[in-house]
Amino acid sequence: MLLIDGQKHEVTVVRRRPQLVLRVNGRDHEVRGRSSPGVGRQALVIDGDSVEFVRAAAGESQFLRLYGRSVEVKLADVRATGANAGAAQDSIKAPMPGAIISVHKAVGETVSRGETVVTIESMKLQTALVSPRDGVIATIERTLGDSFEKDEVIVSLEPLAEEA
Amino acid sequence: MNSPLAPARTAGNTVPFRKILIANRGEIACRVIRTLNAMQIASVAIHHRVEANARHVRMADEAVEIAGETPIAAHLDANAIIAAARSVNADAIHPGYGFLSENAAFARAVADAGLTFIGPNAETIALMGDKISARSFAAAHGVPVAPSVMPTQDIDTFAQEAARIGFPLLIKAAAGGGGKGMSIVRSAAELADAARIAASEAQRYFGDGRVYAELYVERPRHIEVQVLGDGKGGAIHLFERECSVQRRFQKIIEEAPAANLPESACDEMCAAAVRLVSAANYQNAGTVEFILGADGRFFFLEMNTRLQVEHPVTEMITGLDLVRTQIEIAAGYGLPLTQDKVRRSGHAIECRICAEDPARDFLPETGVIQWLDVPAADYLRFENALDLKQRITTDFDPMLAKLVVHGPDRNTAIERSIKALNELTLLGVKTNADYLAAVLGHQAFRAGDLHTGFVAEHRSALLATAPSDVELDHTIIAAVLGFKEFDALAFETPEPFATIGPWRN
Numbered sequence: 001m002l003l004i005d006g007q008k009h010e011v012t013v014v015r016r017r018p019q020l021v022l023r024v025n026g027r028d029h030e031v032r033g034r035s036s037p038g039v040g041r042q043a044l045v046i047d048g049d050s051v052e053f054v055r056a057a058a059g060e061s062q063f064l065r066l067y068g069r070s071v072e073v074k075l076a077d078v079r080a081t082g083a084n085a086g087a088a089q090d091s092i093k094a095p096m097p098g099a100i101i102s103v104h105k106a107v108g109e110t111v112s113r114g115e116t117v118v119t120i121e122s123m124k125l126q127t128a129l130v131s132p133r134d135g136v137i138a139t140i141e142r143t144l145g146d147s148f149e150k151d152e153v154i155v156s157l158e159p160l161a162e163e164a
Numbered sequence: 165m166n167s168p169l170a171p172a173r174t175a176g177n178t179v180p181f182r183k184i185l186i187a188n189r190g191e192i193a194c195r196v197i198r199t200l201n202a203m204q205i206a207s208v209a210i211h212h213r214v215e216a217n218a219r220h221v222r223m224a225d226e227a228v229e230i231a232g233e234t235p236i237a238a239h240l241d242a243n244a245i246i247a248a249a250r251s252v253n254a255d256a257i258h259p260g261y262g263f264l265s266e267n268a269a270f271a272r273a274v275a276d277a278g279l280t281f282i283g284p285n286a287e288t289i290a291l292m293g294d295k296i297s298a299r300s301f302a303a304a305h306g307v308p309v310a311p312s313v314m315p316t317q318d319i320d321t322f323a324q325e326a327a328r329i330g331f332p333l334l335i336k337a338a339a340g341g342g343g344k345g346m347s348i349v350r351s352a353a354e355l356a357d358a359a360r361i362a363a364s365e366a367q368r369y370f371g372d373g374r375v376y377a378e379l380y381v382e383r384p385r386h387i388e389v390q391v392l393g394d395g396k397g398g399a400i401h402l403f404e405r406e407c408s409v410q411r412r413f414q415k416i417i418e419e420a421p422a423a424n425l426p427e428s429a430c431d432e433m434c435a436a437a438v439r440l441v442s443a444a445n446y447q448n449a450g451t452v453e454f455i456l457g458a459d460g461r462f463f464f465l466e467m468n469t470r471l472q473v474e475h476p477v478t479e480m481i482t483g484l485d486l487v488r489t490q491i492e493i494a495a496g497y498g499l500p501l502t503q504d505k506v507r508r509s510g511h512a513i514e515c516r517i518c519a520e521d522p523a524r525d526f527l528p529e530t531g532v533i534q535w536l537d538v539p540a541a542d543y544l545r546f547e548n549a550l551d552l553k554q555r556i557t558t559d560f561d562p563m564l565a566k567l568v569v570h571g572p573d574r575n576t577a578i579e580r581s582i583k584a585l586n587e588l589t590l591l592g593v594k595t596n597a598d599y600l601a602a603v604l605g606h607q608a609f610r611a612g613d614l615h616t617g618f619v620a621e622h623r624s625a626l627l628a629t630a631p632s633d634v635e636l637d638h639t640i641i642a643a644v645l646g647f648k649e650f651d652a653l654a655f656e657t658p659e660p661f662a663t664i665g666p667w668r669n
Contacts, residue, residue, distance in 0.1 A: 056534035
């Protein structure tokens with residue numbers, strides 16, 4: 001998830017071959033060429049158009065000049081989103097529709113934040129779903145080969161004990 | 165500036181000064197150093213520790229650190245700066261603009277220390293620095309002033325007298341500047357309250373609560389005249405500049421000559437400015453500011469007794485180096501040329517590039533310069549002291565740079581300025597550069613239909629339009645592929661371990 005002036009924008013990899021296709025805000029775009037990450041004058045061919053731009057990176061931000069505008073694009077802080085969402089910290093939701101291709105943990109096992117619990121495949125892209133916090137697996141809603149829709153809860157964690 | 169004055173003035177190796185300390189920083193310190201280099205005068209920079217590696221420090225032949233609780237406090241520490249000048253055996257101090265440049269006590273202390281202050285004497289600074297004494301002096305020498313009411317301590321009496329001028333009225337702080345303690349009053353009912361608020365603001369900002377009221381000119385233009393005085397009554401003008409495009413009462417675009425200015429109005433203003441400067445025995449370059457009404461009447465606003473931020477537009481049309489002129493006048497060499505020798509050619513426009521967000525009422529922005537590509541051409545000057553990775557903080561003024569462009573005519577100067585603004589790539593901090601291009605491209609600006617309310621009047625037309633969906637998506641793609649992790653994910657990740665980590669929703 002990316003932010004421009006506080007507006008959220010979603011990017012997903014639709015496919016990588018034969019050409020990279022990225023879905024931005026629900027619209028698919030074919031990308032040819034590869035920019036070198038980070039600073040400098042760059043060009044990509046997007047939807048057949050040569051797009052020239054200047055880009056600089058700093059931490060969680062990319063600064064760009066293109067189409068006569070200077071723009072800061074920020075990486076949305078996923079952890080902050082989780083913390084604000086409260087309950088979201090207790091579950092792992094599917095970021096996109098797909099299928100489970102491996103399950104790495106069992107109910108009752110402890111996990112630490114960032115540890116992979118299941119791997120999913122979605123639009124030919126495999127994605128590791130990681131635990132949002134340290135905890136204990138409460139339920140795993142799907143098993144190997146199961147498919148699911150976007151935003152379905154795949155794994156839930158034991159709720160944290162209330163502070164005494 | 166590649167327009168040296170008559171070399172005879174410094175012939176025989178008799179340069180006016182050996183070493184000059186610049187009591188300033190940023191672009192103006194760099195600009196002064198350029199002229200000192202050309203005149204073979206050694207330069208001394210001053211700096212607070214937070215800017216020890218700044219460009220003006222690197223450019224100068226010597227540098228002295230001034231201690232201070234804040235960087236601004238250091239640049240306002242008159243005693244420390246004079247001590248620094250003495251410690252390096254400088255023989256003069258150039259104050260630039262802002263900071264101590266119009267501080268009479270500083271000018272006096274510099275003189276008392278046996279150094280030359282590159283500017284007028286303390287008495288003249290004091291005379292012109294007080295809006296009321298300046299105004300009275302102007303009126304006494306045949307310079308038109310707007311009908312007004314002098315300040316009194318009694319707000320109610322003041323309000324009654326002010327109401328007699330008629331409305332709208334402008335309430336101003338006697339010791340003011342920069343729009344502080346200033347307000348427009350449109351009816352008798354708001355007058356007393358507005359005066360009270362202005363007085364308390366004036367007290368807070370300037371330690372002087374006196375306010376005065378004057379006729380408010382609707383849709384006024386800000387026209388100013390560049391002058392030079394030799395200190396003995398000799399004075400010339402270098403024509404006018406128009407500085408009507410302002411935000412928050414501060415100029416953002418200046419040009420010379422003024423657009424659509426009847427020659428008679430121009431001549432009258434220039435003649436009035438010269439009368440004032442001559443009468444004051446003014447010694448330095450200076451600027452006499454006027455407001456010009458739609459009816460052609462003009463009134464004295466104030467006189468700035470220093471180099472002006474926008475001086476380069478005058479340099480570009482006249483071919484004179486104003487810093488050199490200041491130094492030579494301070495050395496007692498007199499005026500560089502007579503009035504009949506002053507020529508102007510073409511048109512020049514200055515855009516002030518500021519770290520600010522035009523979409524949020526021009527509030528200052530901060531950041532770190534991550535990329536800097538500056539426009540370059542023989543017809544432009546990009547006056548700046550910027551460095552890659554420089555931190556832009558609120559320690560100093562938000563002005564980052566000045567783009568000054570010359571053209572054979574106004575339209576060419578506008579087109580060249582827009583092109584140069586678009587070529588400027590300054591990433592890492594939000595700036596008004598694209599906003600300035602939008603102002604220059606606006607039909608009202610092109611038509612020369614200018615007044616100090618221009619920014620407010622055309623607010624919605626000047627704000628950036630939303631990008632198209634395609635432009636937005638392309639921007640996001642160009643951005644997301646700048647993250648190493650995403651680039652690797654899109655192009656390299658071995659299949660079983662693909663992760664979109666932070667990109668999951």
